[in-house]
Amino acid sequence: MLRKCPICELNYIHNGETMCRTCAAERSRRNLPKIEDEIIMCSECGENPALPGRDLCEECLKEQKRQANLEILADKVRADEADDPLEEDITEDASEED
């Protein structure tokens, strides 16, 4: 069974191999650590591995989204409070006429 090299995603590697020969050569040339040592930990909690391409783990990303939503909600509430309260009365009057 062949699968794609997780590093370059171009070359195919055999099961049990961590990277293709090109990447292996490149790594030994640059003296980089093994792929196992390269798991990036979440920069927020530092307990879970970060998602690929992110610096946060799934849990922290969820939390970040939740916080972002809360902020959007808070902004909405602030915007509503900033509205002229008379506007609501006008709307009510209009519906009574209907």
Ligand SMILES: [Zn+2]
């Ligand atoms: Zn590769």
Ligand SMILES: [Zn+2]
């Ligand atoms: Zn985290």
